[in-house]
Amino acid sequence: MADQQHSYKLIYFNSRGRAEHIRYIFAFAGIDYVDERVPKERWPELKKCMPYGMLPVLEIDGKAIAQSNAVARYLARQHGLAGLDEWESMQCDVLVDTLGDLKQGISQYRHEEDPFKKEEKKAKLWKETIPFYLNKFEQNVAENGGYSVGTTTTWTDFLFAVALENFEQIFGSAALENYPALRGLKQRVHEIPAIAEWLGKRPQTEF
Numbered sequence: 001m002a003d004q005q006h007s008y009k010l011i012y013f014n015s016r017g018r019a020e021h022i023r024y025i026f027a028f029a030g031i032d033y034v035d036e037r038v039p040k041e042r043w044p045e046l047k048k049c050m051p052y053g054m055l056p057v058l059e060i061d062g063k064a065i066a067q068s069n070a071v072a073r074y075l076a077r078q079h080g081l082a083g084l085d086e087w088e089s090m091q092c093d094v095l096v097d098t099l100g101d102l103k104q105g106i107s108q109y110r111h112e113e114d115p116f117k118k119e120e121k122k123a124k125l126w127k128e129t130i131p132f133y134l135n136k137f138e139q140n141v142a143e144n145g146g147y148s149v150g151t152t153t154t155w156t157d158f159l160f161a162v163a164l165e166n167f168e169q170i171f172g173s174a175a176l177e178n179y180p181a182l183r184g185l186k187q188r189v190h191e192i193p194a195i196a197e198w199l200g201k202r203p204q205t206e207f
């Protein structure tokens with residue numbers, strides 16, 4: 001473990017969800033933390049104590065900090081995962097927010113209950129939204145030689161690796177067939193020794 005000055009408790013549900021890229025950062029940086037997974041039945045009570053009534057929350061020396069990407073960005077900056085300069089750090093933020101836009105579209109499709117509207121949303125995703133974003137991401141990663149930003153590993157790579165794993169799980173493993181650079185990015189992240197170790201021991205959850 002790294003020589004660390006703070007104590008960390010990451011509070012989330014028993015899933016990868018919005019916390020997994022933070023767990024990757026902790027693994028990569030060798031930071032010791034408590035990975036607290038709140039059972040659903042405890043949530044209504046605990047919700048009242050959380051800064052904005054949602055998870056994940058990171059407790060840093062007992063102080064509760066909300067918002068997954070604010071937490072990830074903070075940790076990434078401290079551990080050399082936010083690019084080589086302010087420009088790259090901004091590029092990380094641009095990709096994180098853009099990936100968020102795509103994930104929102106996919107989430108709306110997944111949570112649609114009307115079967116007709118669900119099919120409509122799926123068709124639009126596959127015809128327009130997914131190729132629009134993935135082609136741009138693919139080109140960007142190919143130009144950067146396998147990195148989402150610059151020439152070094154960033155927290156954005158971790159967010160992509162997590163999102164692409166979910167993407168293949170939702171749409172099937174052939175879904176990334178036309179995106180070799182994105183598949184390569186995911187594989188490279190998964191092969192980083194500290195991440196591979198985390199993948200081997202993390203709790204198995206649906207998402």
Ligand SMILES: N[C@@H](CCC(=O)N[C@@H](CS)C(=O)NCC(=O)O)C(=O)O
Nearest residue numbers: 017018053054055056066067068069
């Ligand atoms: N923008 C927030 C969103 C957090 C969020 O939507 N959390 C969900 C789980 S992924 C949650 O806490 N749901 C339970 C609830 O709202 O009661 C973040 O990224 O941290």
